Amino acid sequence: MLFVWFWLVAVMITAYVVLDGFDLGAGVLHLFIAKTDEERRTVIRTIGPVWDGNEVWLLAGGGTLYFAFPLLYASGFSGFYLPLMMVLWLLVLRGIGIELRGHASSHVWRGFFDGCFGISSLLLIIFFGAALGNVIRGVPLQKDGYFFLPLWTDWRVGPRPGVLDWYTVIAGLVALVALTVHGAHYVALKTDGELNLRARRLAGMLWPALLIVTLLSLWATLSVRAELLNNYKNYPVLFVIPAAVAASLICMFVFRWKTNDKAVFLSSSAFLIFMLVGAAAAVYPNLLMSTTDPTLNVTVYNAATGQHSLSIGLIWWGFGMALAVSYFVFIYRMFKGKVTQTGTGGYA
């Protein structure tokens, strides 16, 4: 039961990263590849009908965490208090930027909303990456299960870390490159003409960077927490996950060369999925590790809700998620195809 709920939470977070990941990435790159007002509007239109639904995965994932592992939710959210509040402010600004741009009648205001959207997307990605870095590096958990992290201390990975140190900055960087590439693949898939070319070119330029930061993060992770290999050593079959990460990186390269936008987008989705699944497989059964004493770790065993709640939860959760997935299939089919800059094609 605990194993099942661990993976349900992991699946929801992964779905969030893959789905909202492309609209966050589109937010970062629209400032660079979309030059005219028309082009920026087109980029926003590619994510317009879906971004809010994508963001619901974050809410539903957070809620599921609260329900299934209340100790993790309580300890993690209060311990990462300051960065989390900043994430909430950035989510507000991003929603405003996307939606109110269309209501603005002057260039200055449109520029303001474009800036809100772009900068908040960029910072959100870095925060999310750093958050994952913090979870993998561990936090100074106390005996009562709580901790509080300052934004930074001495930038070292020690027993008294801050939210930002050299390791979590690398994690933020990996997220930034990976989601920008993912966003570029999405924009290329959903547009044509000049925008499509620029998005492809950007993705092509960033591919070597993605390769480098992925290897860098692998090295950094193993030097910060060598014990993360334990699950892999005990169950060697798990090594298919890093193999799949490598394969999806290669697929990205090959399909871009063949200019198959859809396959490239699916490859970067697979890359994100396998990276996160690999991390989840490495930390299980830990949910939050202590930097000082492994017996203080928050695990699926000490963080979970009562058995009865979890058992009936499976029924309504399964039912609700089946409905949710059917809406997603419906909506993505309604809005499939490319967004054209003029005329009546695409979503009209």
Place this chain on the structure above:
Amino acid sequence: MDGAALIHRLHFAFTVTFHYLFPQLTMGLALLIVVLKTMALRTGNDAYNQAARFWAKIFGINFLMGVVTGIPMEFQFGTNWSHFARLTGGVIGQPLVMEGVFSFFLESAFLGLFLYGEKRLGPKGHWWAAFLVFLGSWLSGFFIIVTDAWMQHPVAYQRFADGSFQVISFWGLLFNPWALLQYAHNMSGAVITAAFVMSAVGAYYLLEGIFIEQGRIFLRVGVIAGVIFSILQIFPTGDLHGRYMAQHQPVTTAAMEGLFKTETGAPIVILGQPDEEHRRIDNPLAVNKVLSFLIYGHTSAEVKGLNEFPKDVWPTNIPLLYYSYHIMAGLGTIFVAVMVVAVFLLWRKKLFASRWMLWILMLCLPFPYIANTAGWMTAEIGRQPWLVYNIMRTTEGYSKNVHAGNALFTLLGFMGLYTVLAILFLYLVHREILHGPGGAVTDVNLAGPITVA
């Protein structure tokens, strides 16, 4: 109560109060838009479709504000109320996840289709999109009320040795009697807000002499919905909720009514200022025996006063609770009076020419917001000093690891950010109202981004 506890309470109170200014209109308007769409389908009169399109624009901006201010709420259980979250996740985690899974996915999927898919879906399909958005928003309200109702009146739970709770009856939690009463009362309040907003815009158009035909539709729908729901708000929903409360939170009822001493044939205090120190109401304007009658159905019944309860279970801010309740109930009564007169004029076909009544309807616009806010303050201040009624105190629940300085920092941040949001909201909605209804089906390529708000 120490400094940190107070800041954490203000933090939640500020963000949730600001947030609920938006969903009350979203939920009420969703129903009225379905009404407009239904009228359009049945009468074939396109003016109703135009009216629906106009309100859909207001709805879109309002919904966005509700979404962006709502996301922080879900996280604040963990950030600011971590100990509460840790113990209650097994119970209220359930309705909170259900809200995401059953209503947010539904709303977010169909809102885009509702706002920008009218051409593509056709009249019937578009009606369904409007209906599903309505359903999603009303379900969302239900799950939040279930969450709050469990804190007000905990049911269907079991407690473990470490103090944590889990659900023992799925349906028992969802159909908590408190939740059903509170839901009925709350949703009727949301429709009142929408009805007053709609009739205020209609009144403004008629007074200004613009968009006359649309203004009349807004007034007709707004006033009829307004009279129905402002009556339902008092009877039966408010009445039943009040009686149930008197039974299960008698000390809260006594504090709300300003009843310091137990009395048989207790009076109802209409005006007056509670003096907690001397345990009396100053300058009281009271009607004898009415309180006993309202709660127990006969004029000589005994109503327990605050003197019956130890001071450590008294609500922590009795004057604010008393005023919140009196403002809510007073405004609720005035709403009935305004709407009854307006609907009478509508029936006599004099409403559209009665400028004095149009002025009143227009100026009433802020008051349903005040009444709904005061109602929630009554419920939540009345629940004090408990976080989970009679089980867990508010002072036990907040995040002890987040000190007052950090909490104040983020509270100030929210205040600044939300001030900007409020200005943007008022500016954009005002512009839409001036721009007015009319025109054909929104054409996506002219209207700019296709958005899901």
